[in-house]
Amino acid sequence: MSNRSPLADPAWQYIEHTSMEDFTAADWAVMNAQRAIFTRNHQAELVIAMLRATSNVPSFGYRISNFRHCLQSATRVLRAGHDEETVAVAVLHDIGFDACPSTHGDFAAALMQPYISPRNHWMLEHHQIFQDVHAPHYPGVDPNARDTWRGHEHFAWTAEYVSKFDQDAMAPDEDTLPLEAFIPAIHRLFSRPPQPRPNATWRSA
């Protein structure tokens, strides 16, 4: 039995070193060439599988599950005539809600950052706190917490998204498209050339 994980493509090369400290520039060139193809081929499928996995997660009190909330939000965004990126962002905006609850906005923002506009990235990062104005009776909430960012170039879009497509997208009887309707948009989003992270101080190994 092989002690190596299978390569995604049999024509690819293993890097034989077992410590990154020993990797040469040539090794990294091989690795990064294979990585780019690997990411292009697998990232969207993995993201869709992650979202699909949440379809089996029950609700803890809302009348619909988080999975269905994601579909309902994206359906509204699509029907409102927004662009395809925004539709894909909507269907994935709460992908971390069940697994990463308190920071799920950051989770989604990090997942999509290389492929989306600063406007949608900022919206994902801030959508949780922009919900507070819609939940005035949540314990300890400051309904005006979003005012910290009033005047920011992405304030209006974030407020609109949360108000029209998020905070009340929990209606059991609302006509909602299935996940399959959004899969081509997710594929096209993750097939965009990835943009570097602003002010990046890291790189992926």
Ligand SMILES: [Fe+2]
């Ligand atoms: Fe959320």
Ligand SMILES: [Fe+2]
């Ligand atoms: Fe949401």
